[in-house]
Amino acid sequence: MTNTGSMNETQPRAEIADLAAAVTLGGHRVALLDRARIYSCGITPYDVTHLGHAATFVWVDVLARTLRFLGVEPEICRNITDVDDVLDEAAGRAHEPYDSFAAVQQYYFDQDMAALNVRAVEHQPRAHRYVDQVIRLAAGLLATGGAYVRQGSVYFRGEPAVRRSGLDSSQALRLAAEYGGRPDDAAKDDPQDVAVWQAAEPGHPAWQSPWGQGRPGWHVECAAMALSIFGASVDVHAGGADLRFPHHAYHAAMAETFTAVHPYARAWLHVGTVRIGGEKMAKSAGNLVLVRDLLKNQPAAAVRLMILDRPWTDDWEYSPATLDRAGKRLEELYRAAGRPTTATAALPEIGRLLATDLDVTAAVDVAVAEGGAAARAVATALGLS
Secondary structure, X not given: OOOOOHXXXXXXXXXXXXXXXXXXXXXXXXXXXOEEEEEEEEEOOOOOOEHXXXXXXXXXXXXXXXXXXXXXXXXXXXXXXXXXXXXXXXXXXXXXXXXXXXXXXHHHHHHHHHHOOOOOOOEOOEHHHHHHHHHHHHHHHHHHOOEEEEOXXXXXXXXXXXXXXXXXXXXXXXXXXXXXXXXXXXXXXXXXXXXXXXXXOXXXXXXXXXOOOEEEOHHHHHHHHHHHHHOOOEEEEEXXXXXXXXXXXXXXXXXXXXXXXXXXXXXXXXXXXXXXXXXXXXXXXXOOOEHHHHHHHOOHHHHHHHHHOOXXXXXXXXXXXXXXXXXXXXXXXXXXXXXXXXXXXXXXXXXXXXXXXXXXXXXXXXXXXXXXXXXXXHHHHOOOO
């Protein structure tokens, strides 16, 4: 048979490189063919959507739009954590069943995402529909020795996840307590262990399992949904930087223990925290800025650009002045897009900038300078038009 490889031998390296699709996130280059699997940690639907929530989902949306710009089709799974102790408490205060209460809150969240021009995702699993998968995952973890049964609960051995996080034991225990990990649970072999299956307790929904009545733990819910929908690994796992530990660390450790596939995620998109008055935006802090309130006075594109016109890894401070500056920056981009030029020479550079750690600020700078087709392309790629 004749060897037809001579074309590859003579084709310039630059042209070959132009055929490759890849994004770099946090220093990790992720080469892709025609599809990218993205798991985005979604909401616990017990309250309204605030700017801190929205920032993560807008960045995931821009990652997806950047991939389409590069000729890769993203497939996003964004879960709904509707089995959660905080949700149960909120539903109890409202005297409503946990699942119907969560469904209403999810509806409002979806409305807020649509208002921000965040495209609908391909998969939006709800945790209560994946209890059977959680039970199978728990059984698999037990089979590997990565988990054990105590008093009707199944616990995952957490020491490897803590060790890989780089945190010392005191830091890890503080965060575990902050995120409901119950490090003081006397049934555990080690305070760093976490419940994969929690024995039934009053005031919480329960399902039957081989270990008795109970409910899934938080970290295993995401692991079960991600493994069920995408298989053993994902190209990108996204979520707020505050979820890095314990949630993402345990999710990845459970997936890898179950599948023996390493790493679980090829890259992580840990989006910086939104602060107000120097403090993380959170309901517990009483400093929420609601998406629906922002959109009463500013276009969605201005809110999006306020979120995006910075490195995605950075924590940042919200103020009305920050939003005003974003509105002026948006007007600059729109004026540039209105120029009647059709030259597309800047498009490869724009693609390179967006593919390199989603450098939105540099891409907008190029678009404003070039104007015309380049500015219109950036406005579309960022969901601003």
